[in-house]
Amino acid sequence: MEKRVAVLQGDGIGPEVTAAAVKVLEVVARRFNHIFHFNYGSIGGEAIDQFNNPLPEETIALCESSDAVLLGAVGGPKWDQNPSELRPEKGLLAIRKHFDLFANLRPVKAVPSLLQASPLKEDIVQEVDMMIVRELTGGIYFGQPSRKTEASAVDTLVYTREEIERIVDKAFELARLRKGKVTSVDKANVLESSKLWREVVEEKRKGYPDIEVEHQLVDSAAMKLITNPAAFDVIVTENMFGDILSDEASVITGSLGLLPSASVRSDGFGLYEPVHGSAPDVAGKGLANPAAAILSAAMMLRYSFDMETEAAAIEEAVNTVFEDGYFTTDLAGRTDRAHSTKEWTDKVIDELDLQFVSNSIMFSYA
């Protein structure tokens, strides 16, 4: 297959981790006889520096002419004092909104060889396998009015029934392919938007009688995510709760540098981005863990290109590299055992090559 991938590296560790993901995708293309065209565009702080715009028209046009988008991360101290419209994060929000990428899928799965990297006890972590389904184009991130004066500031949390319906449907559909349970997280004891959210979940569940449904208030959900994370299958929640809970959930696996995500709509087009940010504290030092970006690339193959075998090959290679004891600093601690971003990526590539060799041997014996 021939596919066009827009690569938006962004800021901080964005260029380092997307370079790793592109390298891995190039190996997959070679091994599985695909052609991936990588075309680069600007977003975030570097786009502000070049174009005075965190999401230039050229970038939108590039993404529109692509089959999927691979994104690194945006933001950094250099732009923190900018006015709202000239913040790197505005570019990220704008691209999600422009392409109507309403469903952000954030899988959180324990890696057997990394159980010790979690601050939680092994028996709490080992069975964890959940999918956080975060609504991504509505809620308090986008509601109007949103403004600040010296004396006061306002943000608006608004959801339409339709916006809730489509994300809840997405969660139910995903639960059918998984363990068959949906936990809807809200703050229905206080917020009107959450009351509507809960009503919609109650209506929608009638169409999915095979799925177990529970409602959980966000404060206690945050607690249960740590005390009994294995009890969750699919979590569906609004934009800001999903943002916060997914960073919290990364602690279960051992590092934020492990969590990939897919931001998708209904037609297969998607933007694939690690859950983490631009990590200015480690940028440019070869310390970034590229796993989240590489696993986001695997999600791109699965969800946008329908390449399940290729996606699984990447995931298997990543797991094997961990099993073989290769870690980046965030997982290994600042010790001599830690590998740089490039060394670790090269291990994943070696592993993909090995998989291919052993598969060819198997085929030639068959």
Ligand SMILES: NC(=O)c1ccc[n+]([C@@H]2O[C@H](COP(=O)([O-])OP(=O)(O)OC[C@H]3O[C@@H](n4cnc5c(N)ncnc54)[C@H](O)[C@@H]3O)[C@@H](O)[C@H]2O)c1
């Ligand atoms: N999707 C995005 O582009 C995105 C997401 C979150 C934050 N941000 C932006 O990133 C900037 C920094 O935000 P922050 O520090 O709160 O969050 P962050 O996710 O960038 O970093 C949090 C901590 O995790 C570490 N970390 C994150 N990813 C890592 C990786 N792959 N390998 C090793 N360590 C990693 C960092 O070093 C840091 O200590 C801000 O400007 C923020 O707005 C962007």
Ligand SMILES: CC(C)[C@H](C(=O)O)[C@@H](O)C(=O)O
């Ligand atoms: C950078 C920021 C706008 C973004 C968000 O809040 O959505 C990030 O935290 C994320 O999780 O993708």
Ligand SMILES: [Mg+2]
């Ligand atoms: Mg976040």
